[in-house]
Amino acid sequence: MRPALQPALRRTARMPLASAARLGNFPARMSTAAAGQAAPSPANPAPQQPVHQAQAQELDAARQQRARRLLQDAVAATAPRHDWSREEISAIFYQPLMELAYQAASIHRRFHNPAEVQLCTLMNIKTGGCTEDCSYCAQSTRYQKGTGLEAKRVETVESVLEAARIAKENGSTRFCMGAAWRDMRGRKNSLRNIKDMVSGVRALGMESCVTLGMIDEEQARELKEAGLTAYNHNVDTSREFYPSVISTRTYDERLKTLGHVRDAGISVCSGGILGLGETSEDRIGLLYTVATLPSHPESFPVNALVPIKGTPLGDRKPIEFTSMLRTIAAARILMPATIIRIAAGRKTMAEEQQAMCFMAGANAIFTGEKMLTTECNGWDEDAAMFGRWGLQPMKSFRKLTVQAGDVAGQA
Numbered sequence: 001m002r003p004a005l006q007p008a009l010r011r012t013a014r015m016p017l018a019s020a021a022r023l024g025n026f027p028a029r030m031s032t033a034a035a036g037q038a039a040p041s042p043a044n045p046a047p048q049q050p051v052h053q054a055q056a057q058e059l060d061a062a063r064q065q066r067a068r069r070l071l072q073d074a075v076a077a078t079a080p081r082h083d084w085s086r087e088e089i090s091a092i093f094y095q096p097l098m099e100l101a102y103q104a105a106s107i108h109r110r111f112h113n114p115a116e117v118q119l120c121t122l123m124n125i126k127t128g129g130c131t132e133d134c135s136y137c138a139q140s141t142r143y144q145k146g147t148g149l150e151a152k153r154v155e156t157v158e159s160v161l162e163a164a165r166i167a168k169e170n171g172s173t174r175f176c177m178g179a180a181w182r183d184m185r186g187r188k189n190s191l192r193n194i195k196d197m198v199s200g201v202r203a204l205g206m207e208s209c210v211t212l213g214m215i216d217e218e219q220a221r222e223l224k225e226a227g228l229t230a231y232n233h234n235v236d237t238s239r240e241f242y243p244s245v246i247s248t249r250t251y252d253e254r255l256k257t258l259g260h261v262r263d264a265g266i267s268v269c270s271g272g273i274l275g276l277g278e279t280s281e282d283r284i285g286l287l288y289t290v291a292t293l294p295s296h297p298e299s300f301p302v303n304a305l306v307p308i309k310g311t312p313l314g315d316r317k318p319i320e321f322t323s324m325l326r327t328i329a330a331a332r333i334l335m336p337a338t339i340i341r342i343a344a345g346r347k348t349m350a351e352e353q354q355a356m357c358f359m360a361g362a363n364a365i366f367t368g369e370k371m372l373t374t375e376c377n378g379w380d381e382d383a384a385m386f387g388r389w390g391l392q393p394m395k396s397f398r399k400l401t402v403q404a405g406d407v408a409g410q411a
């Protein structure tokens with residue numbers, strides 16, 4: 001990551017003029033005629049105006065002041081806003097990290113109980129054999145030779161509900177079921193079984209979530225009728241970087257599925273993965289996508305890539321913790337009512353790092369025996385951590401789908 005020292009200043013200095021002007025950073029340009037000069041032409045090019053150092057410093061100070069004001073206004077918000085410009089997100093994202101985390105902690109307290117963290121357990125109900133080519137994923141058939149992951153059949157309804165019962169006994173309030181599929185086309189029987197799993201999980205008094213790849217309007221409606229609480233479908237990264245990671249489905253196809261989920265009245269869970277080789281600008285792009293959706297996702301998972309040998313990203317270096325923290329804190333400020341989830345990669349974080357994330361606005365974790373194909377912190381370990389830091393599990397159905405104008409999004 002680029003050094004964090006005075007980053008807002010550096011970023012705005014590189015911004016296109018139109019964007020920077022929108023932030024109010026630059027005075028309007030005077031026309032050459034108004035300035036009493038001959039109009040520039042190829043024979044008479046406009047002279048390069050040397051900018052005096054004092055003027056440059058004045059502009060920098062104005063930019064910093066503008067970015068600080070933007071942050072203050074964002075933190076004073078009493079309702080989520082959906083009309084963020086990318087430049088505004090950039091100005092917030094590049095604030096000095098300690099200040100960003102402090103401000104995120106402040107707004108977190110207005111929209112959430114800071115002691116509450118949602119406990120979610122994720123079960124892989126159909127492992128491997130996926131036709132997609134997500135470069136980070138062990139479940140793609142394309143990388144099967146390298147990963148050695150065996151494809152399995154869909155789990156039975158009984159085995160899934162037994163796992164949900166165990167998760168509930170251990171304190172989890174949301175049970176997520178993931179299947180390695182591109183989409184649900186031609187999977188009528190599987191959809192029927194999944195609906196039984198969803199209603200069975202709801203009958204246990206738990207929130208239910210599934211991630212099944214792309215779904216259409218009708219499939220979303222059926223899942224809603226079965227009692228589905230949330231549907232996970234990550235956008236993963238920025239629109240610009242996305243084609244470097246996945247080629248078998250487009251960014252817009254992902255957004256279309258999110259639209260079907262939203263229209264069916266199911267809460268949207270959509271987040272990203274850090275450490276794919278993206279830049280800070282791509283993290284801003286990811287935040288821009290989700291923070292400008294018609295309604296903010298009810299849940300925003302932030303994953304740290306867990307490199308898996310045999311996948312194209314199997315040798316990637318782990319993402320720096322400060323990048324995780326910065327993304328979480330910026331997300332908290334941009335989407336104040338959303339649940340922000342520390343997802344994959346938490347196993348590699350020290351307890352103090354996790355606590356820093358909770359302080360800066362993260363309020364959900366995956367806990368239990370396993371994530372989809374990677375390690376997960378166990379229930380006992382998390383319960384002990386909660387005890388040490390004075391945290392408590394969030395009760396089921398504490399949050400509703402986050403809508404514009406819905407201050408706390410709380411049930």
Ligand code: SF4
Nearest residue numbers: 130132134137140180
């Ligand atoms: S992330 Fe999902 S869609 Fe992509 S390869 Fe893995 S299972 Fe398939």
